[in-house]
Amino acid sequence: MLAIMGAMDEEIELLLAELQERETLERPGVTLYRGVLEGVPVLLTKGGIGKVNAAMTATHLLHAGATRVIFTGVAGGVHPNLRVGDIVVSTDLVQHDVDVTALNYAPGTIPGETPCWAADEHLRAVALEAAREVEGVQTVEGRVASGDQFIASSEGVQRLWTEFSASCAEMEGAAVAQVCAKAGVPFVVIRSVSDTADHSANVDYRTFMPLVARHAKQVVRGMLTRL
Ligand code: ADE
Numbered sequence: 001m002l003a004i005m006g007a008m009d010e011e012i013e014l015l016l017a018e019l020q021e022r023e024t025l026e027r028p029g030v031t032l033y034r035g036v037l038e039g040v041p042v043l044l045t046k047g048g049i050g051k052v053n054a055a056m057t058a059t060h061l062l063h064a065g066a067t068r069v070i071f072t073g074v075a076g077g078v079h080p081n082l083r084v085g086d087i088v089v090s091t092d093l094v095q096h097d098v099d100v101t102a103l104n105y106a107p108g109t110i111p112g113e114t115p116c117w118a119a120d121e122h123l124r125a126v127a128l129e130a131a132r133e134v135e136g137v138q139t140v141e142g143r144v145a146s147g148d149q150f151i152a153s154s155e156g157v158q159r160l161w162t163e164f165s166a167s168c169a170e171m172e173g174a175a176v177a178q179v180c181a182k183a184g185v186p187f188v189v190i191r192s193v194s195d196t197a198d199h200s201a202n203v204d205y206r207t208f209m210p211l212v213a214r215h216a217k218q219v220v221r222g223m224l225t226r227l
Contacts, residue, residue: 002043003070005054005176006213007049008049012044015044016033019035019036030048032045040224045057045061051171051172051174054071054175068120068186068187069176069187070127072220073192075168075192075193076150076151076195076197077167078167083196085136085208087138087219088139088167088191088192090177090188092177093143093173094116094145095146095178096160097147113178117174117180119188120188124141126223143167144166144169146173148171150201152198153197192215194209
């Protein structure tokens with residue numbers, strides 16, 4: 001079954017409102033909804049903010065029968081061409097806050113694990129097709145950098161750009177990617193840009209997040225008819 005997850009209410013509420021034949025599955029720390037969206041059986045949930053919540057929720061989704069996972073939400077733009085409202089479809093994901101460099105591991109690398117997790121090619125292609133239908137915004141494919149930090153400085157943006165070649169910064173995607181990859185379950189992350197992760201990120205995020213969360217949601221909706 002297809003699973004769709006976000007971190008916050010704003011990221012899933014529009015899809016939840018359209019969910020037909022809705023059933024609630026209570027799990028420790030998270031509520032999953034099962035139902036039908038655009039004729040497609042889905043699991044839908046809000047996992048909460050950060051990598052731990054994301055990993056826990058992804059694990060519950062897999063146990064509940066998820067065979068593909070789409071993450072929808074907002075992010076801080078890192079690629080210099082990105083503007084508020086634009087969409088990023090993940091090529092791969094890194095955990096930018098992992099630091100075992102003292103033991104000679106590259107920044108972001110967990111010993112014994114891959115340095116980044118590749119999103120599923122088919123889900124990426126379908127997401128891109130659906131994203132091109134969202135009017136007035138640019139869609140890019142790129143690397144998503146996740147960490148338990150809200151990035152709000154030009155130094156922070158610069159680091160993610162030069163060290164990781166990231167297109168955007170958020171707080172969950174790579175944790176979902178790690179869980180899905182271990183289970184062999186395909187995934188993709190779709191993020192709309194709520195801020196540019198610099199000194200004005202806190203103000204922009206509060207202003208634009210509820211508005212741009214709609215863009216990622218439109219992409220997910222567009223994907224449903226194509227999967
Ligand atoms: N989500 C939205 N904007 C973000 C930022 N600047 N840093 C981390 N996560 C975000």
